Amino acid sequence: MTEHLQPGPHLDADQLAAFAEGALAGWEREQAMLHLAGCEACREVLFLAQIAVQNPAEEAVVAPAVIVIPTPIWRRLAPLAVATALAACLVTAVLVLRPKHPVAPQADVAQVAPPPAVNEAAPADRPAAPQAAPRVHRPTVQPTRQPAPQPTAADASSADQNSAVAANRAGAADRIAAAPAPLGSVSDDASIENLPLNNRNAIRLAAPQPAVAGMAAGTGRAVGALVQPLPASPLGLRIEHGQTSTGEFAKIAGTVLDPTGASVPGATVTLRPAAGAAPTQVKTDARGGFNLAGLPAGHYDLQIAAPGFATVTRSLDLQARDLALLTSPLQPGAASETVTVEAAAAALDTDSSTLASTVQAMTQTVAQGKRILGLDPDGAVSLSTNRGRRWKKVKPQWTGKVVHIAASGDGFEITTDANAVWLSQDGKHWRQR
Amino acid sequence: MDSAPAQDGLGEAPPSASPAERAGIPASAFAELWTLAEAGACELSEVEFGLALAASGARCRFGVPPAETVSPDRRMAFYRALHLKELALAQACALGRDIAWRRFLESYRSALTQAATGIAGSSALGEDLAGALYAELYGLKERNGERHSPLAGYSGRGSLMGWLRAILAQRHVDRHRRTHRESPLGDADFAAPPAATPASPAELTQLNQSVGRTLGRLQAEDRLLLASYFLDGRTLLELARLLRVHEATVSRRLKRLTGEIRKSLLKDLQAHGMSRRAAEERLGADPRDLDLNFDLNLRNILQTSPPTAFSQQAGKT
Incomplete structure (x- = not known):
């Protein structure tokens, strides 16, 4: 729209170029688009000029477009603030969701499964003994972990609730697992609540609420999640009384995990009643979970087996x-x-075993970083690219046997029995000197 | 979008003003811009550079909307955002400085020829186009007895290469229109509307008015998108490059726009007395029929400016 190039109200080359490069101010860009929407001629020129942009040689000449109006500082810092907030959320999530047991799950279970001796009440002033200290949660931990009753109509009988809960605790004192441990050894991190129960956590924490409400309503039902003493077994067990709604039957729900915390699907869970009845057997689902419902009260032996x-x-x-x-x-x-071993799980790494013998039989090895070249008594050369964990025979491009291997610069050098010297940088591709 | 008259801080400096005063900025800031532009290397004097800055700023009101006053800070921000080196080079070339021309040819000759080839579609035509533009840029054409180079019109907001491409495209269109006759579109190019009953003249008038009202309510970018896609037949890729978005975004916007236009048209037609069934018959069942059914309407309404600009220009260039 200047008199230099075109008469009339058309966009000039300067405006077209600035528009195409996004260098126009907002209001000016708006006006340019209004004009372009109605002007076929200017659109034609604009798109025609855009055709030539695809040439990379020209792109090297074109400097990046510059925004005319300076952006406010707060707007320029907005992406940084958003990134910071996201990072903070991420760190918080990691801290919250991070497993509180840095050690293997086996160790976790051992912590909550103290030897029977430590279940006896220990004096509070007993000196802490790191090895024998039963790092189990205090019996009072479970009640404190129950959600506090909501301020509803049940509040009117809160005193009754407390007394009832206390009575219940007293009545079930023989079922409470561990006595208060020495202060130095008691850790919430070691409590069974922190075990990776996967989706069972929600059930466990939510279940006590209706029970407390039931107490408030005067049902007299035994409430309160109580922890049974745990034997020296790698099983994390928690028994909550009065939590099922299936008549007078009990229920077992659980998750089978491997040492890394991953679920083990297809594990066989066998429940044998002590009364000599037929055992019940279920398989864990894809998430490693299983359920055994409709169980009469009594003594049971539970066995969990999985291949490997x-x-x-x-x-x-x-x-x-x-x-x-x-x-x-x-x-x-x-x-x-x-160990239950199934046929499918018995696959052996024949490659490794073969090559392991190769490693043992090697008479000479030369290392270049992660790559190791080995020579066996038969004059064959093997190569490992991962510091000797796996070996692979090198296909000989030479004739005869290799009698000597050596490092050569960054690569390798071999000498055959015909005195031919071959060089390779990677140990795979060889050329004769 | 013509340049606004001198007001709101855009007043012209007196002839005796210093270069910094001409540009409307402090002397220290002007010195900084002078250094950044490397104007001395192009044999451009400070006065000439100051004039170029002032002309560039006045041409587009320093990027400030017409209702606002140009503050010194805004003025300085505008200057800093310019392609200062390229502006100095273009001004020096327009003033006929040999060293500037040598630098210009070194930097842009190859790219300009390639761009011309790309625009013209053939190497021979491209070289002709580029050669003609060189002559024009060098100022071989005189206006009112004075040597005139289009490079004097470069403001520095976009890149010089982008400006050269736009000039090339304009010249190519001018040449094409000088040497070719526009062939009218055949009737077969427009598909017949699928409506069963032909529309009466009154209905067509109502439809035209409704389409005008609906399209008039669209934003500028949406109108540009519709016109480029449906009228010019531009591809999604071309539109995406122009608007600096992904092709999928353009596709989604077009789909949304056509759907919204159809809904809006239906509402508008019903609001003006047409039954819904009749309105749908006029529009067709599929929103994608919009470009078929209303191609002429769209062209009439979106194409507000007369398509004679290049025809007029053809006789003058």
């Missing part, structure tokens, strides 16, 4: 309407343990 893992067993007593929540971190099977 050590079988774990434990006994438990269930009362009517008990809900047993269980987490079983399975350990990989050892030679001395009972």
Whole structure:
């Protein structure tokens, strides 16, 4: 729209170029678009000029477009603030969701499964003994973890609730797992609540609420999640009384995990009643979970087996309407343990075993960083690209046997029995000197 | 979008003013711009550079809307955002400085020829186009007895190469229109509307008015998008490059726009006495029929400026 190029109200080349490069101010860009929307001629020129932009040689000449109006500082800092906020959220999420047991799940379970001796009441002033200290949660931990009753109509009988809960605790004192441990050894992190129960956590924490409400309503039902003493077994078990709604039956729900915390699907869970009845057997689902419902009160032996893992067993007593929540971190099977081995799981790494013998038989090795070149007594050369973990025979491009290998610069050098010297940078591709 | 008259801080400096005063900025800031532009290397004097800055700023009101006053800070921000080196080079070339021309040819000759080839579609035509533009840029054409170079019109807001491409495109269109006759579109190019019953003249008038009202309510960018896509037949890729968005974004916007236009048209037609069924018959069942059914309407309404600009220009260039 200047007199230089075109008469009339058309966009001039300067405006077209600035528009195409996004260098116009907002209001000016708006006006330019209004004009372009109605002016076929200017659109034609604009798109025609855009055709030539695709040439990379020209792009090198074109400087990046510059925004005319300076952006306010707060707007320029906005992306930084958003990024910072996201990072803060991420860190918070990591801190909150981070497993509180930095050690393996086996160690976790051991912490909540103290030897029976430590279940006895220990004097508070007993000196802390790191090895024998039962790092179990205090019996009072569970009640404190129950959600506080909401300020509803049930508040009117809160005193009754407290007394009822206290009575319930007293009545079930023999079922409470551990006595108060020495102060130095008691840790909330070691409590069973922190075990990776996957989706069972929600049930466990939400379940007490209706029970407390039921108490407030005067049903007299036994409430309060109580923790059974845990034997020296890698099973995390928690029994909540009066939590099922299936008549007078109890229920067991659990998750089978491997040492890394991943779920183990297809594990076999066998529940044998002590009364000699037929055992019940279920398989864990894709998330490693299982459910055994409709169980009469009594003594049971629970066994969990999975291919490649050590079988774990434990006994438990269930009362009517008990809900047993269980987490079983399975350990990989050892030679001395009972391991169920299935045919499909018995695949051997024949490659590794073969090459391991190769490594043992090698008479000479030369290392270049991660790459190791080995020579066996037969004059064959093997190469490992991962510091000797795996080996692969080098296809000989030479004739005869290799009698000597050596490092050559950054690569390797071999000498055959015909005195031919071959060089390679990577150990795979060789050329004759 | 013509340049606004001198007001609101855009007043012209007296002839005896210093270069910094001409540009309307402090002397220290002017010295900084002078250094950044490397204007001395192009044999451009400070006065000439100051005049170029002032002309560039006045041409587009320093990027400030007409209702606002140009503050010194805004003026300085505008100057800093310019392609100062390229502005100095273009001004020096327009003034006929040999060293500037040498630098210009070194930097842009190859790219200009390639761009001309791309625009013209053939190497021979492209070289002709580029050669003609060189002559024009060098100022071989005189206006009112004075040597005139289009490079004097470069403001420095966009890149010099982008400006050269736009000039090339304009010249190519001018040449094409000088040497070719526009062939009218055949009737077969427009598909017949699928409506079963032909529209009466009154309905067509109502439809035209409704389309005008609906399109008039669209934003400028949406109108540009519709016109480029439906009238010019531009591809999604071309539109995406122009608007600096992804092709999928353009596609989604077009789909949304056509849907909204259809809804808006239906409402508008019903609001003006047409039954819904009749309105739908006029529009067709599919929003994508919009470009078929209303191609002429769109062209009439969106194409507000007369398509004679290049024809007029053809006789003058």
